[in-house]
Amino acid sequence: MSISLLKNEQFQLYKGPLLPLALILHTMKSFDVPLVYRSPLISAVKKKRKEKDRMKKDFSPTLLDFGPVRIFLARHFGFCYGVENAIDIAFRTIEENPGKRIYLLSEMIHNPQVNADLEASGVQFLQDNSGKQLIPFDSLTAEDIVLIPAFGTTLKIEKQLRDLGIPIEKYNTTCPFVEKVWNRSEVIARSNYTIIIHGKPTHEETRATFSHAASNAPSIVVKDMDQAIELGKYITGELPSEQFYTDFKHQVSAGFNLEKDLQRIGVVNQTTMLASDTQAIADYLKEIMMSHYGLDENNIKERFADTRDTLCYATNDNQTSVTGMLQTEADLAVVVGGYNSSNTSHLVELCEEKLPTYYINNEEKILSRDAIKHFNFHTTMELVTENYLPGKEPVNILVTSGASCPDALVEGVIKKLAGFYPASRSIEDLVDILNNQE
Template identity: 65%
Template sequence: MKTFNVPVIYRSPLITAIKNKRKQQDRMKKDFTPTVLDFGPLKILLARHFGFCYGVENAIEIAFRTVDENPGKRIFLLSEMIHNPHVNNDLLSRGVQFLMDTSGKQLVPWTELQPDDIVIVPAFGTTLEIEKQLEQLGIEPLKYNTTCPFVERVWNKAEQIGQKDYTVIVHGKPKHEETRATFSHSKANTATVVVKDMKEAILLGEFISGQRPAAEFATVFAGQSSPGFDATKDLQRVGVVNQTTMLATETQAIADYIKDVMVATFGLTEATISERFADTRDTLCYATNDNQSAVTGMLLEPADLAVVVGGYNSSNTSHLVELCEEKLPTYFVSDPEQLVSKSAVHHYDFHHKEEKYTENFLPEKEQVTILLTSGASCPDALVEGVIRKLLSFYQLEHLADELAIA
């Protein structure tokens, strides 16, 4: 796989050595057991896969190269390039400005842009409407494009089934930049509706089966369906794609549920299912799959708690937290500084969108075992920082250097 020129501040010699060793031992990526870092009173089980993915490294390389190659020019990002505050703040410190926040609220008016300004498309991609807006301002919309190839793959799949008269069902968070972009590209080709979870998928199923009157559709899926969506005719043939960072098991469950509803409603058989339900297969990216599978493998090991590192508004990271929370106490932190002491931690509750302060998060016992992973937009340097911070609570930080040398 291609390697990228990512700033050294995001790298970690310790984590790189661990990842390289695991890659040599398991080139086919079939072993999802964690890496065991046994420091005596502290044992850390490090997930098999975590950290920067292909799309994130590609975006970082393009963005930083663009800044380096265009001194004196005004450079804008449509919104956060990735959902990690450290990377975004580094770009802001180099003079880059955000045109919008993550919800799409305008921060810099379009009227302030000039034809010679540079606008970088973030890794999530952007909408066709914004591309058109930039063109009207005389700015080539995709000249500095960091859209993840796996996001574009979803757009291509939606277009392919749309051209065959299937309606596209997008499993994603309606307000997320990637889902907004996917929705925009899909509705240009076919009727499209977004469902954020199984609850909404069940509601959609009721429209497919006729249990709910079609007249209610516009209200139930307001802001989540393409203009003129007709539940009577647009739910006759469907296919499911997703926001690439969603929980894989949930996407599969939603696709299976919609498929079962189609079978029951239209009396389909295995031979005729494709007449009504498109074979989209899984559109999750490889990194999302690998990271979630690694957490599943990690959770098979006995442990006292889990620490997940990443940006608080990172969808893929929140799903790793969600998986860990099903098994044991889990602390979602954005950087090592939130680990205050052996008895206190600042962490994020993504369910209620608030930061919490918890005391006595590390149990008093002979050996504490911690599961550790990070999101796809989290620099490895932060994961090493968390390891060092945890070791410092036991006066063992020097062991991280010895491990790196080994």
């Protein structure tokens, strides 16, 4: 058998309250995504896995056995609900509005191919990823269309666009799971909790979430566990209060009062962060509150809000799938996705802990059998590694991709790797086997 499903029951899906929403959304709506982003091979794999594992409990990889090279494909990868929703709205908007000026606030998603395709269709970007203005808002008119990207945007920008008479609701592609974080923040804000956001301070989604949270409650961004530990020392008074506003400069809401605004807290996240990191930060701060205020599990809600239901199902699935995939003995891993994609970089981070990992954005980065150009997200530089493929057969390669990466790019990478081995089975043969498999 050239294709098999590797069973391992220890990798279980997070069964928090978020799962029903994910299932409801997937049941209610399908998306019209351009065929150029689809892949016959990946579609066949995902269809077969869904048939065999409808409850999404098996996180072991799929083996694509080409003979001299064996590809172990993560259980979940590629376009998530929010990305497909954004792409559907964007290309439908272009099709339905010929001759109109169409703008995007910034990149629709963090994938260079998708954004290049949108630009080729006439869409112009108003800002870059850091929020720098490329086209002034005052050049827009009420007749123009402005697409809100999947990351969402700030309340200030929403108001600017509305004041220009631009109907942003119709063209808002904000991911519903990002909006879920905003809604949950609003709910706990009503109970006088301060909002702590685990995220990258300059990321579009974090800037948007911070804006929405800060409109309802004192808010602060922590970028990692080190900053969470530092914040804990301000809660307990171990660090002087005057240092706080320097350490968290540009990461706290206006008027933040250290003495009173850290007495009741809740933790939410940028949905593309490592779910395990967010949970670890929340657990750490919860312990700080329990110890500092003499609380236990029965009364911790007096000081700490339960926000576990804000973890994104797709981020969790993709990360858990990498954990499952890494249980397989392999020679290397290849992760495909945009180099500014937060969720993709975290998949790379997980793989790097176990084996040589190559982060690429398309098959062209695989220069030859002997050399690969890949991205080091720690230094934000590309480098070339030689002799990345071992001189043995079969070679075992783990493959996954980020939530904004088209399946067609993953197939392209697999096809190129298999092409270095003349005795390999063809992609078409594997698709036929999958489609005819009982």
